[in-house]
Amino acid sequence: HRKRTLLSPQKLLFLPTIVKHCFNELDRLVYTLPAKLGGLGIFDPSKICNTEFNGSLRATAPLVKAIKEQKLFLTPEENSAVSTEIAAAKAGIKSQKLEEHKTTLKSVKEQLTPEKAQHMELLCKKGTSSWLTTLPLQEFGFILNKQEFGDAICLRYNYIIRNIPHRCACGEL
Numbered sequence: 001h002r003k004r005t006l007l008s009p010q011k012l013l014f015l016p017t018i019v020k021h022c023f024n025e026l027d028r029l030v031y032t033l034p035a036k037l038g039g040l041g042i043f044d045p046s047k048i049c050n051t052e053f054n055g056s057l058r059a060t061a062p063l064v065k066a067i068k069e070q071k072l073f074l075t076p077e078e079n080s081a082v083s084t085e086i087a088a089a090k091a092g093i094k095s096q097k098l099e100e101h102k103t104t105l106k107s108v109k110e111q112l113t114p115e116k117a118q119h120m121e122l123l124c125k126k127g128t129s130s131w132l133t134t135l136p137l138q139e140f141g142f143i144l145n146k147q148e149f150g151d152a153i154c155l156r157y158n159y160i161i162r163n164i165p166h167r168c169a170c171g172e173l
Helices: 004-017 025-032 045-068 074-109 112-125 146-156
Strands: none
Touching: 004 025, 004 146, 025 074, 045 074, 074 112
16 A cells, blocks of 8 residues: 555656656656766666665665664775675666666566657767766756756657647747
């Protein structure tokens, strides 16, 4: 029951506001992918909570061990070993997540039409998602207002852009 309440506000309020488009579960799955794999990086908390918890346990295991042994201070050698263990655990977790995302992407592509699958391939190309992961810095003009962001999402996923003016700014139809 708790998992369902985590997703509902995201699914019913947040995502429709962001994508400005009716979406199905396959689209929702695409949005959970990282930007570099064609998604938006908007993860489903109910699906990642166990993975994140287990990753947290793996990453903090060396520290938990030190606490259980009631070590107040670590020698430089122990500190180095703990840091190395933590770094290895983090790298393993990152690698595992990437593999899971690639598996999800493969599954999604299998369910798409050939045209949409090709579009997803293009979204995975280097640099196509940089605008999504760039810090919105005013001084460099990296700020998108609500309308521009919504339009950019529509362009990204090949959706119809709504509320386009019928007249050009110059006055032509």
